[in-house]
Amino acid sequence: MKKFQLLLIGLGLSTVLLAQRVKLSEIKADVWPENDPYAKMTDIPDEWTGESAVIIYQKYWHEYNSRGKRVYYATKTRRRIKLLDKSAVEDYSELSFSENFRVDRGFYGKGGRVIAGLKVIKPDGTVQEFDMEDAVAIQSDSGERLKKIAVPDLEPGDILDYFYFVYEPFEVINSYLFEPVVSVLSGEHPIVKQDIEYAVGKKFYINFRSLNDAPELKEIERGRGKKVTYALSDEMREGSDDLRWFYPRCELPVIKFQVCFARKDRIAEQVYAFLGKKDQVKQKVLDAEVLNLMKSSYDFKPTGLVKGARAHLKRMGLSKEKDFQAYIREAYNFYRHQHVVRTIEFGEVYKKDNGYASRIRIAPNKSYRERAFISGFGSFLAKEKIPFSLLVTIPRYLGDLDKLLLAAELDLLLRIDREAPIYLGPYDVFTDYNQIPSELEGAMAHRFEIYPKAYKGKRELIQLPASDNKSNKTTKQLEVRFAEGDLNTLSVKRQSQHTGHVKGYYQEALLYPYDYIDPDRKNFDDKPYYLRERLKRREVKRIEAQVAELREDFAEQQLASFEASAHDDLDLEIKTYNSYNIEDLGRDGHNSAFRFADEFELEGLVKRAGRNHVFEVGKLIGGQVALKEDEMERKENIYMPYARSFENQITIYLPEGYTVEGLDNLNMKVENETGGFVSSATVEGNILTLNVLKYYSHNYEKAAAWTQLTAFLEAAYDFTQQKVLLKKG
């Protein structure tokens, strides 16, 4: 059962929060003031009477204050929501909130406080306030200590008016950057009115920007001690639903903000952020600021790995003069091994030893990988005197580059500057040479030339290329035979090949650590971590035993993963899954293919019809997008991950003594600007061959193109419903 949990963004207080003790009465006085203009608001607009619940009023406060090294952060949320049906009552019938906690911020977190309050307003205007002290302490499934209260006497038509206050004191040595927030103003329920308020002390920097017609933030008060209060007010916001292929932050009203504390101005300059002036809201980032941030963050001085990389390339007999692409690819793979793959086995053994993943991050996170890549591989390119540039952009799901506000939004790439540029992105196990992460494709980017003249050469704005549907391609070849004497069982031999962006999904789902650790180790002449360190023989033996078990575990899990993947791909029950064979890991560049073969049996596609059989042959291409009635019309633009294509070559050996009828319906051709679905069916002797291609031409389409997209999506779905007749001769 879904229960409502008070997890909210935050707040700013008008009370001074420097005092250690925060009183419930003071919080209440702020949230529910005596002359509260919203206390009497009980009605909702007529157009929302059919909703499940309507937010009559909500307000978020965020307050940032400091004294010396101590920072005080308080957030407060008030929500007044009218529950209109039983479902909403059920959702809000139990409220849970965190207990007091140890603050996990800054150099040293102190004891954080949580205070919550709740009122129920009945339709006759009676107000009942509840004492949150009655809440019982529980532990959530994730181990978090929570308090929970069952809201009494709650019925459809009631208004719930609650607040949630979090107070977080912590100590900072130099500076502290609060988490970035990029949030849409609409939510699950419609909102009659909402306010957001920030009160920022004198040592704080605030970045804030309203986008996509979101209301602007205004300064409302400049208090003593340079404390400034800003506010945003928004009204009549419709609820928003989840939509297929949609990036809400690109189209819906959205706010971005981040706050930074720095004890001194010179310290602020060292923070990885775009900071403005302390008592002003920073709303825009200039190109020069992006350049300066990069300059101060990456100097591309050689790192220790350059020597190792060169030695490896030499051992491989590669030279950049003879085969430049092979040289760079191998170097990229070398760094990927050093920075990512090499640490994986340790993490897995640790997990096996302890039953949980290491608390200290064994698998490097995105920010670590990005820094390691830009500094590490950049310095290699510089040392190798290869002209290259640093590309700075933001992912498509956050909007355009000109909407940039926060350093946390940035994604970095390197580009080797040649006639056919080579793009390189931060490593991960399955990232590839010459591959731009799909979320960055087509985005605008700053280009700063790094070699030969670091940051002093050319600077320009470029558009990153987007890969086409032919490079992001899934090809499946199926050989289908009817079991002897049992037309209902089909034995399938399948050859699958995935290239470009589509392969990542399959690699993540199907490959297990030793699939790539072993070849990497061989290629880079590396040893397991327990042989690289000076460990006692007994310990090495113990780890080796663990590793042997891990390998067995992975083999078992991999078989199940392949079976599950076949099931997902085909959207059909697999009767028996017999075997699989990985032929190519596809880790040698964007266009290298992840290839595997497998064999399994299917049933349920053939239905007896008197002497003959009806064969649901269309289902062999796998499940297709099944658009619902309410999806047929669309007003929003269409954001897809990348252009892509899917090709099926299906060879069916017809059972002896049968002919096939009804192939006409299997020949389809719907092609337009946005993509297409093309299929053909032919028979030669006892072999029925289907060739089917579906492709999406772009990663983005205007809303007006939706009917073109639905045209081939509907054709593809229709194909899966087609049947042929196996006629007894």
Place this chain on the structure above:
Amino acid sequence: MIFTRFMLTLLSCACFVLVYGQRKGQPSAKEVEQAEELQEKFEDAKVAALASREIFVFGFDKKDQQVTVTSTKQERLVGLSAGGQLPIVEFYDETSSVENIKVTNRRKRNVPVYPRDEHYQVADYFYSDARIKYFSLDFPQIGQSYTTKIEKVYHDVKYFTRTYFASSVYPIANKELQFVVPRWLDVELHPVNFAGWTIEQETAYDKKADADIHTFKIKDVKPFSEESNAPAPAYLYPHLLVLAKSYNKDGKTQNLFASTQDQYNWYRQLVQQIGNEPEEVKAKVKELCADAASDLDKVKAIFYWVQDNIRYIAFEDGLAGFKPESCQQVFQNKYSDCKGMANLTCEMLRLAGFDARLTWIGTQRIPYDYSTPSLAVDNHMICTVILDDVKYFLDPTEKYIAFGDYAQRIQGQQAMIENGDAFILEEVPVQSKDKNAELIRRQMQLENETLVGKAAHEFNGESRSRLLYHINQVRTNDVEDALKRYITEGDKNLRVSNIATSDLENRDQVLNLSYTFEQDHAVSSFGEETYIELDFYREFGNFTIEEDRELDYQFDRKIELRVEIELTIPEGLAIQELPKGLDEQHPDFSFQIKWREEGGRLFYDKIITIDQGVIPKGQFDTWNRCIKLLQEAYQEQIVLVKKS
């Protein structure tokens, strides 16, 4: 490199722990051999208990004047494969405490463990006072062993109701339960499910302690099965119900639960402490009964109001786990557990002038009845109303259940009905499958290659309450979509419109759902022949039971499903051949499909029943064979050909 240094630090920590384990707990060849033997016996287990001994010593707490029980569980746990890990969990609550936990290695040296002490979150419970102390043991090598010793005290013997031989987690090669019962105490150790197991029993007298020592031994016990939809463990595994009847101290005999009357007396004194103030609910009762034409209507109005307006939130908190909340508290809060809801229902009915009684009952998870007085006998409370000398059992926690209908989970269960200083024992009537009947009627004809027609569904009993509950949970603006999803099961080929239902609040009448539909891709034409698939839902078509399933399969209700489909045969076409249908009648279930052609129409009648809502293990082969035949029947297409 920083990273390497950091790895080494971690490694050295790991080494410390593991080397510790190895040096002091290195398994001998014999121990490894023993572990391998256990592994053969318990194939899937990574850890087993070679020996597990629990001693229960009954004592007396003079201060609280309570009979207490001290349990000491000592187990020798052995790793059956390298890398095994075992969580050791001990439960306690307000009536018990975990006093001591000790772990030693094979050399009897202490192994430091730091148990965590946390609330135990019980699924579907808003709050429970159950807590756990837990830690985990690593078994890096086969044969690695530890001895655990856990001491727990039950501060009141009432709450020590039963003990199992099996563990819920790991297999046990040798299990021993020992009860040290002083002669001043009368305790019956009531064996349950002993049949079919070899359990050694012996009783000795300890003169010094003036106590009888009852010992039970069993070998090779597998852990509780994790199969879903299975009978509760109390039906399956041997265990002992501990029936503490009375004690004699200082020449005085004090009854505990010597008889069912004693248990009732204890419940009754809790009920007498409730502090009901029915005046506070009087106005509501008056309002509900105002328009009621008959006594029955009044009872229904009250029963349904509690169902609809009091949310079920389960609390389990010490004595509050047995004492109902007052009617005014529940009325005010609009939420409660089963006891509070039963109490409110009773009080409201009494205000309306009815004879309503609180009633204790064990759901079908519990195999015992009140002939064995114990708190383990019941786990639920309902209200009984007596109308014209007939008892009706009202369970307001069952949402959208009609008056006179009983949920499967209480049918046939013995209920203890309040009756002043005495009590009445009576079984809740068992209702047959037809009470839950679900009927689907579809009439259709061919329009090009689309089946077009109208459909009507009827739901009764538990099939009705289930649908009503789900629909009433859906957001107002999503009800039509939810009904569409229910009808089409997400199949894009089935388009429905004109959806109509009977009153979605009314649980007294048959629930009707009707609509018109168009179904694509159910018809294929090849040359002069047309092939049609009539049965859209194909219920149970994939419901095969896994071959290695060990336990009966239980549904949440008895099932009777009828599907009647009528197809108008298009002019100029004739049915080439009628499929032969299906007729499989078995004591626990049946499958029947009949085809007939009459007056230019084709009729398809399907009946599926699961008479008691259970597929017994012994019937799995028959069931799977029937499902295979059902699949074949579903695969059959109707062939229409041009009339010659």
